[in-house]
Amino acid sequence: LAKTTQPISMDSYEGQEVNITCSHNNIATNDYITWYQQFPSQGPRFIIQGYKTKVTNEVASLFIPADRKSSTLSLPRVSLSDTAVYYCLVGDIPNDMRFGAGTRLTVKP
Amino acid sequence: DVKVTQSSRYLVKRTGEKVFLECVQDMDHENMFWYRQDPGLGLRLIYFSYDVKMKEKGDIPEGYSVSREKKERFSLILESASTNQTSMYLCASSFEGGLAGEYSYNEQFFGPGTRLTVL
Numbered sequence: 001l002a003k004t005t006q007p008i009s010m011d012s013y014e015g016q017e018v019n020i021t022c023s024h025n026n027i028a029t030n031d032y033i034t035w036y037q038q039f040p041s042q043g044p045r046f047i048i049q050g051y052k053t054k055v056t057n058e059v060a061s062l063f064i065p066a067d068r069k070s071s072t073l074s075l076p077r078v079s080l081s082d083t084a085v086y087y088c089l090v091g092d093i094p095n096d097m098r099f100g101a102g103t104r105l106t107v108k109p
Numbered sequence: 110d111v112k113v114t115q116s117s118r119y120l121v122k123r124t125g126e127k128v129f130l131e132c133v134q135d136m137d138h139e140n141m142f143w144y145r146q147d148p149g150l151g152l153r154l155i156y157f158s159y160d161v162k163m164k165e166k167g168d169i170p171e172g173y174s175v176s177r178e179k180k181e182r183f184s185l186i187l188e189s190a191s192t193n194q195t196s197m198y199l200c201a202s203s204f205e206g207g208l209a210g211e212y213s214y215n216e217q218f219f220g221p222g223t224r225l226t227v228l
Contacts (some may be wrong), residue, residue: 034215043113043199043219044152087151091138093203093215098168099152 004088009104020103022088025069031072033064034097036087038047043066044087044099048073083107112136113220115200121226124135128187130223132200139205141183142217143167143175145196152199159205190227198223 005023012018024033027029032051036044048055050071052061061074077081091097116131132141140159144152144167154167155176164175172194176184183202187194201217 032215036128036217041222043201043222045219046216089215093217095165097142097215098154099144101149101151 004090004100006086006088006100006103008101009106011108012078013107013108014079015077018078018082018087018105018107019072020075020088020105021070022073023070024088024090027068027090031090031092033062033068034089035060035062035071035073036089036099038085038087038102040084047086078105078107080107080109113200113202113218115198115220115223117122117223118221119224121228122187122190125211126187126190126227128190128225128227130185130187130198130200130225132183132185132202133181134183134202134218135181136202136204136218137180138218139180140203140204141177141216142201142203143173143183143185144199144201145169145194146199146222147196155185187212189198190225194206194225195227196225198225 005040033050035047037047038044048060048062050064055062062103063072085102087102089097122128142157143155143208146152149167153169155173158164161180174186199222200220203217
């Protein structure tokens with residue numbers, strides 16, 4: 001299983017851009033990188049997925065360098081409602097994709 | 110919209126009781142999962158199923174069993190509940206893999222969770 005390492009927590013202020021970096025040094029050639037968001041008392045929700053370079057959707061951007069040993073989730077202009085836990089996952093479901101402890105993002109006014 | 114439902118939002122049971130947690134999905138997904146979530150530990154995979162009557166152990170299967178008799182339903186069973194099984198239990202489902210219409214590869218859809226307390 002590809003192991004991921006991400007910060008336990010981060011603080012930000014409304015309107016700022018937030019970048020959360022995840023390390024995955026032993027990522028396999030066929031592995032995708034997937035990020036989820038979890039609000040309190042809810043199940044996680046898929047945000048974005050990528051394999052290489054940059055992926056952007058209406059919620060976030062995902063930057064993946066050429067060596068794919070890390071990835072950065074970028075949230076533009078965060079608001080209080082972006083306060084959540086963000087999980088970085090590497091691998092394929094169902095066999096080898098696992099959630100870690102995630103990064104707890106707190107957005108302050 | 111994909112919908113994953115769980116039978117109970119909150120459940121209180123006594124030590125030694127047999128507990129059934131039910132999960133139903135309405136998107137004809139092949140894969141279904143059971144996780145537990147505890148503070149500071151993230152989500153840990155208990156079991157998953159990739160087809161009817163098929164099951165695979167996750168990372169923490171001890172003390173649990175599962176049943177998948179129909180494609181849409183995946184049950185988690187605690188044969189003899191213990192206090193260390195007090196936790197939030199989350200069910201999820203996904204397509205087998207690859208792009209499926211508007212849904213991405215590796216996208217899991219989660220239910221609202223069942224908070225189980227074992228006294």
